[in-house]
Structure formats: C-alpha cells, structure tokens
Amino acid sequence: MSREDVLVTAEWAEENLETAGVVFVEVDEDTSAYDGGHIPGAVKIDWKTELQDPVRRDFVDRAGFEKLLSAKGIGNDDKVVLYGGNNNWFAAYAYWYFKLYGHQNVQLLDGGRKKWELDGRQLSKDSVTRDATEYKAQEQDPAIRAFRDEVVEAISAKNLVDVRSPDEFSGKLLAPAHLPQEQAQRAGHIPSAINVPWSKAANEDGTFRSSDELRELYKEAGIDEGKATIAYCRIGERSSHTWFALHELLGYSDVKNYDGSWTEYGSLVGVPVEIGPGAK
C-alpha cells in the first residue's frame, strides 16, 4: 500500500469535489465547524451522536453503521474521503472505523480542515443531501481493534505506544490541556509503554510527516518492528491517528487501536500502572 492509496492532498480534493463516486465526509466531535462552512458537497458525521452507542460505551453496531451510511448517501462502491478538525483525530477514528466494518476504499484528506482553512480554500454553507443507499457492512475486523485483556497481556510482550502528551503519560495531567483535569481514573501509563505523542506524527499544518521521518521517529522511540503493536491514548481518537501512521503509512502489519484507552485502563481494578517519564 502506498501513501497515495490512503491519503489525498488538498489539491487533489479541490480538483475532485464533483467527481462521481467520491464522497467527502467531515467528521468531528463538535460539528458546529461544519455548520459554519464545510468543503463543498461534503456530508457530516457527528462522532459523538452518530458513531457511538448512545447508552453503553461502544460503537454503533454493524446494523447501525449500515443505517448511518445508507442515510448519508454513501454506497459500498464509493471512495470516501474523510477530513475534520482537531488535526483529523476524529476523521482518523472514522477511517479506522470504516476499515473495521470492511469499507476498503477510504482515504484521509492530509491536513484535514486546518490545512484547508490555512490554505484559504473554499468553504460552503450550503446544505448537502445525497440520495439514500442500501449500504452493507462486514463483521468487525478483530485484527485492528484491541480490548483490555489483550492489552494487559501485551505488557512487556508487544509494543505499547502511548500517544498522549508527555504530561498525561507521566501522570501530571489526566486529559489534554484544552480540557478540565477532574477525572475519575488513575493517572499514569501502562507499564512498558513507550510515549510517542500523536503530534510528533504531524506537521504544524496538520499534514502527516513523511514516511522516512515517521519510521525514524518510532524506531528512535524504541518500537520493535518485529513485534505486534497496540496504540492507545485517552479515548481512542488520537491513537487512531497514530494507528493510521503505523499501519496505513508505514505498513506495519499487526497494529491495533485500543479504543478503551486510558479512560478504561486507568479505571481497571488491580492492573499495574506506571507513573513518571517511562524507561525509554
């Protein structure tokens, strides 16, 4: 798989806004940005209300995903180009989610909404409607999603990549610095995890670093290329960004995203927790 198979540039996107079979989808936790102006023709997916189960902590199930994509007018044969704010975190999460349910023809817009805006490219407030489809999803692909028991077993056995900021990793902060810090879970990280903040995989404008830079970054941080890898953060979106870098851009074969992440692990009774800057 090459970079061009998984990422599109803003230039390419601008030239293909009206190409048949290409659907642009803006994904974010807060969709007010979309409502204030989006890429012309793009539909929106609300990460919080449309991709998460409203009661339990889990994703919408297969039937729910089929219903969502059908209503958005996305067909099984469409090329889906995802983008969003927050440096594409939620778009990367949606990308992983599309792959999880078997939609292979999906790409990320490199740099997401930030790059598009910083370039001064066109945004539209027109409402977008697409004809409904009969979307069919696959069973979830367990090869790319990690659950808690597997994570505990991975301590000192697989690569664990904690992609939160150094202060969250060490236990000084419990959430990213744009959020209040009162949280229920314990602070710290999973023992043996290496800390490679997601932001190191991105340039200032939100685009991904080159594959050479990424490979060097993870190697230097101590990733063992011969072992399987599990990425985690606080809730699973920042680690989707790193999962994308490791699995889609670098082509590492066995990489899972642990979407339970620290809000689950840090609340488990009896599991080991490490604080401080880590071994490295």
Added chain:
Amino acid sequence: MTDGCGAPEQTATLPASVDIEKETVLNGKVTADGVAVGGAYVRLLDASGEFTAEVVSSPDGDFRFFAAPGSWTVRALHRSGNGETKVTADGPGLHPVAVSVG
C-alpha cells in the same frame, strides 16, 4: 456517552464547573492590528517547545488552555499569518495571554 478529546467551545468567560483554585488556566485572545481574529489555530507548546494542545479561537478571538504550572509558548496559525507569545504560570489560577498574528 463517552466524550472525546476534542476542544470545547472557546469563550471569554470560564464555565461555572471550572475550579480555578485547582486549575491552571491560560486564557487569552488572538488579534491582528488590535482586531480579534476568530478561527485561528492556537497551539500550546511546553517549555521544550513540544506540542501540548491545540484549540480554534472563537469568533471573538478567545481561547483557553487547562495547563499545569510552568513556562509555555502559545502559538497561533491563521491564513493571514502566524504569531506566538510566551507565558509563565506560577500556580493555579487564571493567567491572561495575548497573541497577535499577521
């Protein structure tokens, strides 16, 4: 329902739930020639220049970070230009920051 890590709406006044006896809040405004700049990408960098967090300024140019005591750089990116400023927070409380771009 689980909340993600996305940035909340940026406002000049703090939500009532925030306890500034405990939180170290960097609160500020992005301007260009004295005029508020909304839609700027405001990045919080730690003392070593490492990225920590990013929010988008409100239509009135407002932004806010929940940091920890220490030295920080606040850097703003906008299609009209970039700018940055340094701020030191010696403890919990409200620490004002002003960043001009262009």
